Amino acid sequence: MTFARNQWYVAAYGREIEHELFARTILGEPLVFYRSEAGEVVALADRCVHRRYPLSESRLVGDTIVCGYHGFAYDKAGTCVAVPGQARIPRTARVPSYPVVEQDSFVWVWIGERDRADQALIPRAPWLADPAYTTVCGMEPLAARYELLVDNLMDLSHETYLHGGYIGTPEVANTPITTEVDEDNRIIYVSRHMADAACPPFYAKSTGIEGRITRWQDIEYHPPCLYLLHSRVAPVGVLPEADGSDPHGFHVEVVYAITPETEHSTHDFWAVARDFALDDRGVSDFLRDSNRTVVLQDVTALDVLERVIQAEPRGYRELSINIDTGGLAARRILKRMVAEADEPAKAPAT
Numbered sequence: 001m002t003f004a005r006n007q008w009y010v011a012a013y014g015r016e017i018e019h020e021l022f023a024r025t026i027l028g029e030p031l032v033f034y035r036s037e038a039g040e041v042v043a044l045a046d047r048c049v050h051r052r053y054p055l056s057e058s059r060l061v062g063d064t065i066v067c068g069y070h071g072f073a074y075d076k077a078g079t080c081v082a083v084p085g086q087a088r089i090p091r092t093a094r095v096p097s098y099p100v101v102e103q104d105s106f107v108w109v110w111i112g113e114r115d116r117a118d119q120a121l122i123p124r125a126p127w128l129a130d131p132a133y134t135t136v137c138g139m140e141p142l143a144a145r146y147e148l149l150v151d152n153l154m155d156l157s158h159e160t161y162l163h164g165g166y167i168g169t170p171e172v173a174n175t176p177i178t179t180e181v182d183e184d185n186r187i188i189y190v191s192r193h194m195a196d197a198a199c200p201p202f203y204a205k206s207t208g209i210e211g212r213i214t215r216w217q218d219i220e221y222h223p224p225c226l227y228l229l230h231s232r233v234a235p236v237g238v239l240p241e242a243d244g245s246d247p248h249g250f251h252v253e254v255v256y257a258i259t260p261e262t263e264h265s266t267h268d269f270w271a272v273a274r275d276f277a278l279d280d281r282g283v284s285d286f287l288r289d290s291n292r293t294v295v296l297q298d299v300t301a302l303d304v305l306e307r308v309i310q311a312e313p314r315g316y317r318e319l320s321i322n323i324d325t326g327g328l329a330a331r332r333i334l335k336r337m338v339a340e341a342d343e344p345a346k347a348p349a350t
């Protein structure tokens, strides 16, 4: 298994889940979601205990799912509350339910042992639900393993080659990175600060800056699921004030949630939050279209890579260089998370 279980994953945007049945597979587990009449999100295994019919293909009556095949009925906890043709409900008639938390516009679901779910472990992306920012977002299905998306996002030098004309300029690939790994908190930081760079259309058209820019990219990856890119652009030479305020900088918080769907497919959630032109719909439309184009350029490349990997002989070895430092650190931490999740839970001390 290459997934890290016993972790929180983004299952959906909150706005995707309404009072109707919604299917999505997370870490190979088919789940059904709905919003209850009281407004909280429910997540259950999407498989009737009777003959495996998908509950997502069934009917929601109030807060009860009535299986579309023979009518077993399940409450919000997944407990069967009615079966057809008999009063006695078998004791084992229940489907697993999954812990869910709505935070920062996302629906997070815990995949693993229920009693290990701790809401405090969910990393934050506060800009997405902050009125001081305007956010555009989407989700693209990726026919590639999630590790390829992690690699892709940890090394932005590919912007120069894969995203030229959108977000890439020569300075991105030419500027060295610094990488730091917080082993205790399991956060990987990769920074690239360009003092004097061409302004790509993504930022020229959205900020209105003319001419060259100072461009900072500060990545923060919280494995396995949440990736943050703190992006700052300003006219060349314009830096934050001595007190840390930054009235002349433009800030864009690019957020990705990387959620494995299966061993070979991924939900690629992306969001772009900005602290300027807050009410400008033209800027929102432009950033949404541009970022989606950029994400689809990655999707196309990673789908190709997945096919290459599946066709190659066992034992093929890649070559890594400095730009891969962050990606290699991410792989190392993910590997540890996968191994830990496969260990049996520690017995309580006696």
Ligand code: FES
Binding pocket: 048, 049, 050, 051, 052, 053, 067, 068, 069, 070, 071, 072
């Ligand atoms: S499969 Fe669901 S009730 Fe028979």
Ligand SMILES: [Fe+2]
Binding pocket: 152, 158, 159, 162, 163, 294, 298
């Ligand atoms: Fe990319």
